[in-house]
Amino acid sequence: MDAGLFAQYVMNGLMLGMMYALVAVGFTLFFGVLDVIKFSHGDVLTVGAFTALAAYAGLRALGINSEGFELAVMLVLATLAMAFLGMAIARYLVMPLRSAPALNTLLITLMLGTVLRESVRLFYPQGANPKPFPALLPRASLDIGEFNLRLDNILMLTAGVLVIVGLQYLLNRTKLGLAIRAVAQDEETARTMGINFTAIVLITFAIGSGLAAFAGVMNGLYYNEINFGIGLYLGVIGFSAAIIGGLGSIYGAILGGFLFAGLQTVGTVLLPFASAYKDVFAFAVVIAIMAWRPTGLIQEKISERV
Amino acid sequence: MTRIPYRTAVCVAAITFGFAAWTADAKDKVKVGFIGPLTGGVSVNGLGGRNSADLAVRLRNAEPKAKYEYEMVVLDDECKPNVAVQVATKMAADKDIIAGATHYCSVTAIATVDTYHKFGFPVIVWGAVLPDITYRNKYDEVHRVNGTMINQNDANAELISKLGYKTVAVIHDTTDYGKGHNEYFSKALARIGKVNVVGTFGVTSDQQDFTAELTKIKALNPDIIYFGGLTPIGVRIRSQMDKLGIKAVFDGTSGIVSDAYIQGLGPLAEGTLAFREGAPTDKLPGGQFFMDKYNAQKYDNPPEAYGPFAFAAMEMILDSIEKVGPDRKKVIADLADVKDRDSIVGKITFDDHGQNTVPIITKYVVQDGKFVEWDDSEYASGKRKLPGQK
Numbered sequence: 001m002d003a004g005l006f007a008q009y010v011m012n013g014l015m016l017g018m019m020y021a022l023v024a025v026g027f028t029l030f031f032g033v034l035d036v037i038k039f040s041h042g043d044v045l046t047v048g049a050f051t052a053l054a055a056y057a058g059l060r061a062l063g064i065n066s067e068g069f070e071l072a073v074m075l076v077l078a079t080l081a082m083a084f085l086g087m088a089i090a091r092y093l094v095m096p097l098r099s100a101p102a103l104n105t106l107l108i109t110l111m112l113g114t115v116l117r118e119s120v121r122l123f124y125p126q127g128a129n130p131k132p133f134p135a136l137l138p139r140a141s142l143d144i145g146e147f148n149l150r151l152d153n154i155l156m157l158t159a160g161v162l163v164i165v166g167l168q169y170l171l172n173r174t175k176l177g178l179a180i181r182a183v184a185q186d187e188e189t190a191r192t193m194g195i196n197f198t199a200i201v202l203i204t205f206a207i208g209s210g211l212a213a214f215a216g217v218m219n220g221l222y223y224n225e226i227n228f229g230i231g232l233y234l235g236v237i238g239f240s241a242a243i244i245g246g247l248g249s250i251y252g253a254i255l256g257g258f259l260f261a262g263l264q265t266v267g268t269v270l271l272p273f274a275s276a277y278k279d280v281f282a283f284a285v286v287i288a289i290m291a292w293r294p295t296g297l298i299q300e301k302i303s304e305r306v
Numbered sequence: 307m308t309r310i311p312y313r314t315a316v317c318v319a320a321i322t323f324g325f326a327a328w329t330a331d332a333k334d335k336v337k338v339g340f341i342g343p344l345t346g347g348v349s350v351n352g353l354g355g356r357n358s359a360d361l362a363v364r365l366r367n368a369e370p371k372a373k374y375e376y377e378m379v380v381l382d383d384e385c386k387p388n389v390a391v392q393v394a395t396k397m398a399a400d401k402d403i404i405a406g407a408t409h410y411c412s413v414t415a416i417a418t419v420d421t422y423h424k425f426g427f428p429v430i431v432w433g434a435v436l437p438d439i440t441y442r443n444k445y446d447e448v449h450r451v452n453g454t455m456i457n458q459n460d461a462n463a464e465l466i467s468k469l470g471y472k473t474v475a476v477i478h479d480t481t482d483y484g485k486g487h488n489e490y491f492s493k494a495l496a497r498i499g500k501v502n503v504v505g506t507f508g509v510t511s512d513q514q515d516f517t518a519e520l521t522k523i524k525a526l527n528p529d530i531i532y533f534g535g536l537t538p539i540g541v542r543i544r545s546q547m548d549k550l551g552i553k554a555v556f557d558g559t560s561g562i563v564s565d566a567y568i569q570g571l572g573p574l575a576e577g578t579l580a581f582r583e584g585a586p587t588d589k590l591p592g593g594q595f596f597m598d599k600y601n602a603q604k605y606d607n608p609p610e611a612y613g614p615f616a617f618a619a620m621e622m623i624l625d626s627i628e629k630v631g632p633d634r635k636k637v638i639a640d641l642a643d644v645k646d647r648d649s650i651v652g653k654i655t656f657d658d659h660g661q662n663t664v665p666i667i668t669k670y671v672v673q674d675g676k677f678v679e680w681d682d683s684e685y686a687s688g689k690r691k692l693p694g695q696k
Contacts, residue, residue: 005521008524008550009521012517013518016517118345128345128349129566129570130566146524223545224548225545227538
C-alpha cells in the first residue's frame with residue numbers, strides 16, 4: 001500500500017479512536033465509583049454538541065466573530081452544562097436507585113437517553129435535520145502524496161491527549177483523585193475515612209459528562225456536521241470499548257477505544273468483502289476478546305468478584 | 307323543589323336543540339390514515355408529507371359540497387420496517403379507517419405491502435421509490451402516485467455519460483432502498499457503457515464515519531461519487547469528502563432532494579447532482595395552488611420534495627370515498643380504474659400494478675444553495691463547471 005494512503009488511514013483511525021476513548025472513559029468512571037452502567041452517556045454527548053452549537057449561534061447573534069474566542073466559549077459552556085446535567089442525572093436518577101437491582105439503573109438511563117435524544121430533535125430549531133457545525137480551527141493542510149495532513153486534526157488529537165493526561169493527573173496525583181479512587185475501591189471504608197460519598201459521586205459524574213461534551217464538540221469540529229443521533233452510535237461503541245478494555249480501568253477504556261477504531265478501519269480497508277460489514281467484523285472481534293478475557297484486557301486491580 | 311325540574315328542562319332543551327343542530331349540518335365522520343417517518347433522521351420528509359396530506363383533508367372539510375367530514379389518523383413508521391409493520395397492522399385493523407396514504411421510506415413500504423393485502427386495506431404510497439413495492443406482487447390494495455427509482459437512475463446514468471465522465475465510485479446504504487439504487491444505477495451505466503464503476507461500497511444507514519471508505523475511494527480517484535441513500539448520511543459523506551480533499555462530483559438520488567441537505571452542508575452542497583421523478587413543485591400543474599394553500603396553514607415544516615405527492619395521494623383517497631362511499635372494497639375497485647386523473651402532480655394513471663406511470667424525471671444540481679433544474683442551471687449553460695466537466 002502507498003505510504004501516504006497508509007498514513008491517512010492511521011490518521012482517520014486515531015481521530016476516531018480518540019473520540020471513542022473519551023466516551024469510553026466516561027463509562028469506566030461511572031462504573032468505577034457506583035458500579036452502574038449509565039446508558040444515556042452517548043446522548044449527553046449529543047446534548048453537549050448541540051449546546052456548543054447553540055452557544056455559537058448566540059455568539060454570532062451578539063456579533064462576536066473571533067473564532068478562537070468562540071471555540072473557547074463553546075467548549076466551556078458545553079462542558080459546564082453537561083457536567084451539571086451529569087450531576088443532576090446522578091443525583092436524581094442514579095443514586096436514588098442504588099438499592100434497586102443494577103438492571104433498573106441501566107433501564108432508566110437507557111430511557112433517559114431516548115428522552116434526551118428526542119428532546120434535541122423536537123426542541124432544537126429544525127432539530128431533526130443534520131446541522132452544519134462551524135469549522136473553527138485553522139484550516140491549513142499539507143498534501144504529502146495521498147496523505148492530507150490537516151492542522152485541525154493535529155490540534156484535536158493534541159487536545160484529546162492533553163485532556164486524558166490531565167484526567168490521569170487528577171485521578172492519581174490530587175486529593176480529589178485519591179477520594180475518587182477510594183470510593184471506587186470500597187465505599188464503606190471511604191465513608192469511614194471521612195470522604196463525602198455523595199459529593200465524590202457527583203463530581204465523578206460531572207467529570208465524565210464534561211468529557212462527553214468535549215468529545216461532542218470534537219465530533220462536531222471533525223465532521224463539521226452533527227445530528228441528534230450521533231450519541232446513540234458513539235454510546236454503544238464507547239460502552240463496548242470500555243468493556244473490552246476492562247470496565248473500571250481508565251487505560252483499558254483508552255486502549256479499547258483505539259482498538260475499536262483500528263478494527264473498524266482494518267475491516268474497511270483490508271478485508272475483501274464490502275465495507276458494510278466493518279461493524280460486524282469489529283463487534284465479532286470484540287465478542288471474541290470478551291470470550292478470551294471476560295474481565296477485559298486490563299483488569300481492575302482489585303476485583304470485587306474474587 | 308323547583309330547581310330540579312328547571313335543570314331537567316334545560317337539559318332536555320339542550321339535547322333537543324343539540325340534536326336538531328346535529329341533524330341539520332353535521333356530516334358523517336370518515337377516517338383516513340397517513341403513515342410516514344415522523345421521528346428519526348428523515349423525519350423532515352415525513353412531517354412535510356403529513357402536513358401536505360393534512361392540507362388535503364382540511365381543504366376537503368372546508369368544502370361545503372363534501373359529503374363527509376374527514377379525520378386523518380397519523381401514525382409514525384420511524385423509517386424502520388419493524389415499526390412500520392406494527393403501525394400498518396394497527397391502522398389496517400381499525401375498520402373505521404377506510405384508506406391511507408402511506409410511507410416515504412422504501413424499507414417500510416416494502417415491509418408493509420403484505421399487511422395491507424391481508425387486511426384488504428387500500429393504500430397509496432406517497433414517497434417510497436423502490437420498484438418492488440408495486441411490482442413484486444400484484445396486490446389490488448397497493449398503489450403509488452410517485453415514480454420508481456428505475457427511471458431516475460436511467461436519467462442519472464445518461465447525464466453523467468453525456469457530461470463525459472469516465473469513472474464512478476458507488477456508495478449505497480445496505481437497506482433495500484440503497485441496494486435498489488445501486489442495482490438500477492449500475493445496470494443503466496452498463497447499458498450505456500461509457501462510465502466505469504471503479505468500486506462499490508455498502509454502508510449502514512446510520513453510519514457516522516466514512517473516512518475509511520472515502521480514503522479507499524480517494525486512492526481509486528473516480529470522477530464521480532454516486533450515493534444511493536438518504537439525506538442524513540448524504541450530508542456526512544459530502545462533508546467528509548471535503549475533509550479528505552476529494553474533488554469528485556457528488557451525485558445523489560431522490561433521497562437527498564430536501565432542504566435539509568442544503569441546510570446541513572451550506573456552501574459545500576454546491577454542484578451536487580440529484581434526480582427525482584415528477585416535475586419540481588413550482589412547475590407542477592397545481593404547484594402554485596398547493597404552495598399558496600400550504601403556506602396559508604403556517605405549518606412548522608416545509609412540504610419537502612414529496613409533499614405534493616402526499617397531497618395528491620390523500621386527495622385521490624378523498625375523491626374515491628366521495629364517489630363510492632366509505633367502503634374499503636369499493637375504494638379499491640375505484641382506484642383500480644384510474645386513468646388520466648387530474649391532480650396537482652399532473653395526470654395520474656395507474657397501471658395494472660397500481661403504479662403511476664410518471665414519465666418525467668427532473669434532473670437537479672445545487673446552485674447557490676438551491677436545487678435548480680439542470681437544464682436551467684449555469685452548469686448546463688457552461689457558465690459554471692462541475693469538477694472535471696467537459
